[in-house]
Amino acid sequence: MSRYFEQVNVGDVLEPLVRGPFRSAHLMRWSSAMENWHKIHYDRKFAVEHDKLPGILINGTLKQQMIMQFLRDWAGNTGWVWKVGFQFRAMNVEGEVLRLWARVTGKRELPLYGLVDLELGIVNGEQKESTPGTAIIALPYAKGAPVPYPFVPPQGPGSRT
């Protein structure tokens, strides 16, 4: 799938990515793949009785991976997810279904490619936002050259390569 800059409009809403309900097996599998042994992610007794949490927590690193997956799926292999920022504002716990959302907030035309600004987040079944953030994705022009790889950021603040 190729997505071009001209096909995108400010206000566009991305098809959400829905994952879950997350069970302890999901969280143990992620903790193991990460070699992250923090017990709040797989030891319910420790999380609830020792750390006074509402349940075992869905890892922040798992949520950030899913954000990247969500954005890459939208950008396709001809686009490039350049910048992503997010904050962990609230906990998500075992049993929750997470819905990743994003909306196009701006577009900028540059000589080599176009940049698309997005706002994004992750909400649970109660529509509580846990991970608000923003992203910038580079897309090729329909009749333009491919987005350079490795990615070459535009000149200006924040571009220090």
Place this chain on the structure above:
Amino acid sequence: MSLLTAEVQALIGAESSVEAACDEVERGAVRRYVQAYMDNDPIFYSDEVTNPLPWREPVAPPLFPMNMFRRPFGTPDPFSEHDRNPDFDGIVGSTAQGLPPLPLPKTIGLLNAGTEVEVFRYAKHGERVTAKSSYHSITEKQSSKGPMLLVVIETEYRGGEGGLLLRVQKTLIRR
């Protein structure tokens, strides 16, 4: 009381040494990783799919290098010192990423406030990865609970030939 003492300010700009991940980008580790976050994109395993793409061969997910810095062979088991501690929470390693710890009172806690990532290219299977961190900025703000520090640690991840893969800024709240 200010947390931004002269000793803390002196660490702004301090850099870690260049650390090499103990293993190269392993195909099996990539498989376990993408299966664990439920991503079936064939760019992580298929030569047929990746050959016509700019990266030409299977790659790791963009944030994978952040998780490659693990305990090498032959190093002490970090769990062993907690054998008799039922309160051990399982956390091993440091959040300082090779940087000198901030000289703060022991009562000062730590919260992860957010992450900003810039991605430049994917790491390839078999590629060696290095990381270098610095205290990018340390600023003080007043909160309802008193002073707090916003500590931004920047880490650059580079591939086998030294090219930049990722630049990550993590903001930590210390209060």
